[in-house]
Amino acid sequence: MGLVAAVRDMRTIKQLLTRAEAEARSDGQETPGPEHLLLAATALPDGTAARALERVGVDPGRLRTAIEAVHEDALASVGIEVEHGSGGAAALHGPATGAFRSTPQAQQVFQEAVALSKSTEPAGLRGAHVVAAAARLEYGTAARAFAVLGVDRGRLREAACAEAGVG
């Protein structure tokens, strides 16, 4: 990877992680999980994450609603009804402080996305790499959100790899 491409890649990574942190905080969480990385990936200007979801018949705008539904359904399973659209949480108002931290699963997704991006021509992280990596998770909020959306994770991973140009 040349210098210009490397700088562009660093900019993409910064955009992804900053947005994931903001998504987590608006979701009342201090540390981003895979679902926040996914939401951040769909907002990247390359557009590949959104197109990967569209390839499996999912409107990318429904991802956020599906994540909220996961939490609302889980609370309903223990007899708690929360206002629709909140998932039971409320946004944090304070500023994010200190170094970037994320859940171990979000770290795993990010690391795999970066590894996939190196086997792509041209190299460089794109949103679809994050989708492909997140689709491998079997459990947790992201996996349950894919289930809510009726997405087969294997098909989504293939679609995301194709969209990202993974060789």
Add this chain to the structure above:
Amino acid sequence: MRVAEMHPLPGPEDPEAALAAVVALRRLAGRLESEAVGEAIAQGWTWAQVGEALGISAQAAHKKFASEVRARRG
């Protein structure tokens, strides 16, 4: 928020659903905790009192919630 009475919990035969409920309850507890601490400080509670009520030290309570409480006050 509304809590149904004596709602059966997800059974051990479905740990995935039970664990998802744990995640959702943690999120809800975090929100409740943050809002309750903000209200307590607004009512004049000290960080020592907040810590005592939560079973943590005054320093831990301050470290965890002070910036959030300040931000919420605007």
